[in-house]
Amino acid sequence: MLKGVHFLLTYRCDLECDHCFVWSSPKAKGVFTMERINNILTESKKLGTVETVSIEGGEPFLYYPIMVKTARRAMELGFRVEILSNCYWATCVEDAQEWLIPFAEAKNVELTLSSDLYHGEKWATEEVKNAARAAKALNLKSDILAVKYPLAEIPCPSEIEGAKVGLWDLAYRGRAFSKFTEKASKKNWSEFTKCPFEDFTHQQRVHVDPFGYVHVCQGISIGNAWEKPFSRVISEYNPYENPILEPLARGGPVALVEKFNLPHDEVYADACHLCYAARLSLRHRFSSILGPDQMYGELEQ
Numbered sequence: 001m002l003k004g005v006h007f008l009l010t011y012r013c014d015l016e017c018d019h020c021f022v023w024s025s026p027k028a029k030g031v032f033t034m035e036r037i038n039n040i041l042t043e044s045k046k047l048g049t050v051e052t053v054s055i056e057g058g059e060p061f062l063y064y065p066i067m068v069k070t071a072r073r074a075m076e077l078g079f080r081v082e083i084l085s086n087c088y089w090a091t092c093v094e095d096a097q098e099w100l101i102p103f104a105e106a107k108n109v110e111l112t113l114s115s116d117l118y119h120g121e122k123w124a125t126e127e128v129k130n131a132a133r134a135a136k137a138l139n140l141k142s143d144i145l146a147v148k149y150p151l152a153e154i155p156c157p158s159e160i161e162g163a164k165v166g167l168w169d170l171a172y173r174g175r176a177f178s179k180f181t182e183k184a185s186k187k188n189w190s191e192f193t194k195c196p197f198e199d200f201t202h203q204q205r206v207h208v209d210p211f212g213y214v215h216v217c218q219g220i221s222i223g224n225a226w227e228k229p230f231s232r233v234i235s236e237y238n239p240y241e242n243p244i245l246e247p248l249a250r251g252g253p254v255a256l257v258e259k260f261n262l263p264h265d266e267v268y269a270d271a272c273h274l275c276y277a278a279r280l281s282l283r284h285r286f287s288s289i290l291g292p293d294q295m296y297g298e299l300e301q
């Protein structure tokens with residue numbers, strides 16, 4: 001039962017982090033229009049199961065008026081709203097409050113702030129500290145999303161300016177696949193028999209991008225919302241009828257490799273490393289599922 005719809009509001013970002021799943025960068029193309037956002041929100045309401053709308057990217061604050069309008073419309077429809085940002089806009093606490101005022105005191109808006117050694121030279125970037133203090137002053141709930149850094153010398157703090165830090169493992173897909181796998185410690189490929197992050201048989205969330213792709217993991221699409229209504233993409237979803245998801249649901253990346261008899265190395269950094277490598281070799285056969293090009297870094301060449 002689908003509970004969360006994540007808008008990839010734009011693939012564009014002011015940064016180009018080495019671990020980014022979706023290959024965001026200042027050069028990236030693709031931005032939602034308000035008309036298409038309203039379409040997805042209305043379709044999500046129709047499903048009757050969706051509770052949370054997340055607004056992320058890329059960096060959603062780059063399209064600030066559209067982001068604010070999306071959040072307001074989602075709240076009007078009764079959804080809880082989450083916004084994910086790297087806080088490039090929080091130049092000082094007072095100015096950060098100005099950016100956050102539209103969400104102040106809203107009981108059903110939550111900020112997630114990205115802060116780690118990919119986003120700055122310290123675990124706590126100055127901008128995230130400013131944003132966390134501004135959110136606190138406005139009584140707005142915020143927490144921090146950090147990703148483990150392979151060679152970090154200083155441990156990640158458990159909170160930043162009173163906001164709790166959630167520390168996630170680095171997943172070796174997207175840009176991290178090309179940047180970090182060479183030096184990572186590795187395990188035998190046959191160990192990766194389960195997707196560690198998604199349960200495709202009980203899909204609880206999807207990401208929708210500006211090109212209409214509906215992703216169950218970034219870069220694995222179950223339909224295009226500009227070709228078929230989003231509510232139908234979701235209600236007709238069956239992982240066992242999808243040639244990529246069927247093996248992934250049955251036996252993780254190992255089953256995907258075995259089903260298509262793909263050549264592979266003996267060792268991989270994690271399940272996502274093996275999965276992403278397999279998908280790269282399959283994507284020209286299954287381009288409507290394994291897309292768009294952005295999710296495979298092909299616009300960066």
Ligand code: SF4
Nearest residue numbers: 195197217271272275
């Ligand atoms: S194993 Fe594959 S499907 Fe699962 S999260 Fe990693 S990249 Fe996505």
